[in-house]
Structure formats: C-alpha cells, structure tokens
Amino acid sequence: MAHKHTLKVSVGRSDEEPATKRTKPDESFNPFYSSMWDEISKVYYTKRSLEEFDRRTAHESGDKVLTSARRKFGPLLVSDICALRDLASKGGPDLSILRGYSWLPTVPETKSVTNSAARSAGNMPSAYDANFERFMIEKVHVLPPNWQDPHGDEDDEPREPQNLGLIRDVLIQSRDSLAPSQWPEKNFREFKRAAGMNPDEEMVVKFEFPFVSGLKDSQYVVTEYIRFDNLDELHKDIVALQPDKAYGADRNDINSNVREELARYIVPASISTLAASNSFLELMGSTGHPGVAQRQAIHNGAVGARAMFYLQNYGKAIPEYDDNAYTLSSTYHPIGGILQMFATHPVAPPRHGDEPHYHMTLVDAFMMKGNPTKFREGAAAWRNGQQWAQQQRDAFIQRANNIDNRRSAALQQASAGTSNGKGEEDTATGVRPSTETVGGKGTALEKSAGR
Incomplete structure (x- = not known):
C-alpha cells in the first residue's frame, strides 16, 4: 500500500553502516531515493527512513507555517518598508529570547531517473539499507531464502x-x-x-x-x-x-x-x-x-x-x-x-x-x-x-x-x-x-x- 506524504516507521532491524570498501553510498539526501518509501508496505526503523521521515515532516510543517503567515498578514505598505529600514539601521529587533531557532529547509521535489549516470552516483536504494530487501521482495519479486509471506499468498x-x-x-x-x-x-x-x-x-x-x-x-x-x-x-x-x-x-x-x-x-x-x-x-x-x-x-x-x-x-x-x-x-x-x-x-x-x-x-x-x-x-x-x-x-x-x-x-x-x-x-x-x-x-x- 502506498504511503502518500506520510511515512510510518516500524521498529525492526537497524540500518547497517557500510564497512570500509572501495566506495561508500552517498549518505546525503537525494530526491531519487525517496520514491522507494511510498512503494513498500512496511518501513524498517533505520537511519535513512528516519531522515526521510524528518524531511517529510519538515516539508509539511513548513507549509503550515507559511499558510498561517499568509492568512494573518497582508502585503507590506510603503510606510511599512520605511519603518523596517529605520529599525534595521538601528540594529534591528532584539532576538535574544529566540534560542535554537532555525528556518525550515527547502525540500526538493521527488523524481525518478533511470539513466546509468544517476544509478552509478549513489542516488538509488542499495543493499546498505535494511529496507532494500523488502523493496526487492514487493516490487522486483526477488524472494530471499526462508521468506514467508505474512498474507499467505501462494x-x-x-x-x-x-x-x-x-x-x-x-x-x-x-x-x-x-x-x-x-x-x-x-x-x-x-x-x-x-x-x-x-x-x-x-x-x-x-x-x-x-x-x-x-x-x-x-x-x-x-x-x-x-x-x-x-x-x-x-x-x-x-x-x-x-x-x-x-x-x-x-x-x-x-x-x-x-x-x-x-x-x-x-x-x-x-x-x-x-x-x-x-x-x-x-x-x-x-x-x-x-x-x-x-x-x-x-x-x-x-x-x-x-x-x-x-x-x-x-x-x-x-x-x-x-x-x-x-x-x-x-x-x-x-x-x-x-x-x-x-x-x-x-x-x-x-x-x-x-x-x-x-x-x-x-x-x-x-x-x-x-x-x-x-x-x-x-x-x-x-x-x-x-x-x-x-x-x-x-x-x-x-x-x-x-x-x-x-x-x-x-x-x-x-x-x-x-x-x-x-x-x-x-x-x-x-x-x-x-x-x-x-x-x-x-x-x-x-x-x-x-x-
């Protein structure tokens, strides 16, 4: 079942970090990888699944903040701009009460690619993530040894x-x-x-x-x-x-x-x-x-x-x-x-x-x-x-x-x-x-x- 915009994480096998090898998979976020999460029925509790959860949560929270701001405030007048410039020239507002604040990051839109250049650049799901096996089972129909279908499908x-x-x-x-x-x-x-x-x-x-x-x-x-x-x-x-x-x-x-x-x-x-x-x-x-x-x-x-x-x-x-x-x-x-x-x-x-x-x-x-x-x-x-x-x-x-x-x-x-x-x-x-x-x-x- 697809999970649209909401990633539910199940506690299971932890993510294995790659051992020292000839190359290591890209640990940073990439938009190509995220399409996998909507296609598997169960997501294990791993480092990458948590990163994807945080990314989607930040996206949704950012949308709510921006929507609320648009409803509360109208467009700035010329007099407002002059007042802001005057305030800025005197050092701006006192922000000492704000601690640990950071603006929500911009989230790139997800997309999928099939060319070998993208696949070879570490932009796709790989065996270093525990969720890869479930993806292979459900989407590629490659069954590992001793696999048991929880739904009993022969x-x-x-x-x-x-x-x-x-x-x-x-x-x-x-x-x-x-x-x-x-x-x-x-x-x-x-x-x-x-x-x-x-x-x-x-x-x-x-x-x-x-x-x-x-x-x-x-x-x-x-x-x-x-x-x-x-x-x-x-x-x-x-x-x-x-x-x-x-x-x-x-x-x-x-x-x-x-x-x-x-x-x-x-x-x-x-x-x-x-x-x-x-x-x-x-x-x-x-x-x-x-x-x-x-x-x-x-x-x-x-x-x-x-x-x-x-x-x-x-x-x-x-x-x-x-x-x-x-x-x-x-x-x-x-x-x-x-x-x-x-x-x-x-x-x-x-x-x-x-x-x-x-x-x-x-x-x-x-x-x-x-x-x-x-x-x-x-x-x-x-x-x-x-x-x-x-x-x-x-x-x-x-x-x-x-x-x-x-x-x-x-x-x-x-x-x-x-x-x-x-x-x-x-x-x-x-x-x-x-x-x-x-x-x-x-x-x-x-x-x-x-x-």
Whole structure:
C-alpha cells in the first residue's frame, strides 16, 4: 500500500553502516531515493527512513507555517518598508529570547531517473539499507531464502529449484588438489593467519580468500568491483549492481548477433570483456555486516539468473521455465571463515508477459576456520561451484550461438535463392543446457592435476 506524504516507521532491524570498501553510498539526501518509501508496505526503523521521515515532516510543517503567515498578514505598505529600514539601521529587533531557532529547509521535489549516470552516483536504494530487501521482495519479486509471506499468498512463497539436490551433490565432491598429500595442514594455519586478527575487506580479498579459490581461479573470466551499468536494472529505482567478484564468459565467445540482441541482460560493462555472469561473491571485512552481504547476494543472484534465462530462451517465441537454477551467489565473512552459497532461479510470473520472479535458496554453508576438514569441504564446494557454473553458461552460450549460426546460414541461402525452407526451431544437437551438463551425481569435476 502506498504511503502518500506520510511515512510510518516500524521498529525492526537497524540500518547497517557500510564497512570500509572501495566506495561508500552517498549518505546525503537525494530526491531519487525517496520514491522507494511510498512503494513498500512496511518501513524498517533505520537511519535513512528516519531522515526521510524528518524531511517529510519538515516539508509539511513548513507549509503550515507559511499558510498561517499568509492568512494573518497582508502585503507590506510603503510606510511599512520605511519603518523596517529605520529599525534595521538601528540594529534591528532584539532576538535574544529566540534560542535554537532555525528556518525550515527547502525540500526538493521527488523524481525518478533511470539513466546509468544517476544509478552509478549513489542516488538509488542499495543493499546498505535494511529496507532494500523488502523493496526487492514487493516490487522486483526477488524472494530471499526462508521468506514467508505474512498474507499467505501462494504466488509469493519461495520455491526451491528442482536441481537443488544435484547442485549439492556437485558441491560436496572431493578434489585431489585439496587432499592432505597435496594440501598439508600447515596451509590451513597459514590460511587462518593470512589476513590478520581484524582484517578489512581488502586484506580478505588479497590474502585470505585466494586460499579458498585456489590457483585455478585465475583461469576464469572474473572481475572485481566492476559496476554493471550497461544492464537494464531489475527495477528503475535500485542502484546498479557492483559485485565484489563476478565470474562469467568472455564476450568474444558469444556471437555478435546474440550479444547485440541480449546486451541489456548479459553484457554488464563496456570496460570489461565479462559477459553472461552467473556466479558472484560478496566479501566482508571483520566489521562487515552479514545482512548487507546477503542483500547484495540477493541482487547478484537475480541479475545472474536473468542472464541465464535469456540465453536459455534465445530464439524462442515464448519463454520456457524449467524451474532449475543455473546461478550461484555467495558470501564470505572472515570471522570463522563462513562461506554461504546460494542458488537463484527464475519462476514464471502469475500473469503472462510479466517479468520473471526470482527465488533464492541456500545451497550450503561452511565454517572454514574450524579445522582443516571444514576448510577442505568449503574450498571444494567453492571450486566445484565455479566449475559447475561455467558448464551451465558455456552450454547456454553454445546453444544460442548454434541458433544464430543456423539463422545466418538460412539468410545466406535465401539471399542466394537456394533456401531449403527449413525453420529456425531449436534443433541443436549435442548441447544440453540443463542439469545434465554437470554430468550427474558422482561425476568428477577435477582431474588429479587440477586445482
């Protein structure tokens, strides 16, 4: 329900201040952000919601003061102006009885923008505000893990992906590179000491998480802190995505026609070759708040799942939903070495033609600093997850490229007058962009020499 000009604040989770990171969101008032408050049904008691409440209260109070003054006083006469000038020349009225008085500020009118410049300038709602999650649930239809609709609407109940069991089977597979003979216990001690006692995020990125990701991480197409300002956002009123780490394909591996048609969903930034990202990581320093990281992961997972959905349905007149997940988004906190891995999948909207809804599911969690065995389990899950995600996007890209190649061949034949009359239906052979691409339960994801 919209709240017009009256902001009701409910006591709930406090606002988390952003930890020391590469950039901080703009803490000053901006007119673009305020439009969010009228669109969510419940507003949590946070710093930003209080600022918005004060702003609207000041606006309304100012209107009342000005209206009262206009009713009580008429226009000034020439004699009044002369009297005022005379009073001013003698020092003006005695204001000593007025203490702590300040005039009400001018309040700018609210408006909404959709261009990337405004979204990249910190002028939009972001994961640093606890109300962001509710906005994503109610306006973007992205459901976090364990979400329960207070109204009992079945359309808004979270659903697990059908291939959740298969993903879990993939993650728990052991890796030869993490066997005790290849990864001795002294490495575990080095991992625990890597970032120091109270590491900030930069220390975790440089010195601690590389123990988890392993040497093979450098073989992936991966970006750090790149703003995804080329994509259409999930909603016009939320900030552009900026993952700590994003894994995807090289855009040059995708046919130019496919890239151009799906650019708004799969080509995140012009300054990177990354495309079709379907695995993300949010890292925290020791003072980082897990709530912020999870809200970032919710946003990451939905954008990645959308990219896979459009690649999967490339060339189809009517999109199909198979209720499987092909996207992973993870969070890592150095206190305890807690790694959480989530899967996000698209769900058909209640009304045909609407944008997909997205449901996020916790796949598994690992406390990696407990002992060497826990570390090996978490590190194996992370590395297996990256390899699995790569297999999914590669299969979808190959399928889309095959469709584009057949289209191009048919156009060439038609232009030469030798068209065979075949349609453009999806008849790709040898490409199975589904849960089968991981090879099924028990399939080894790593050879003995791999990391």
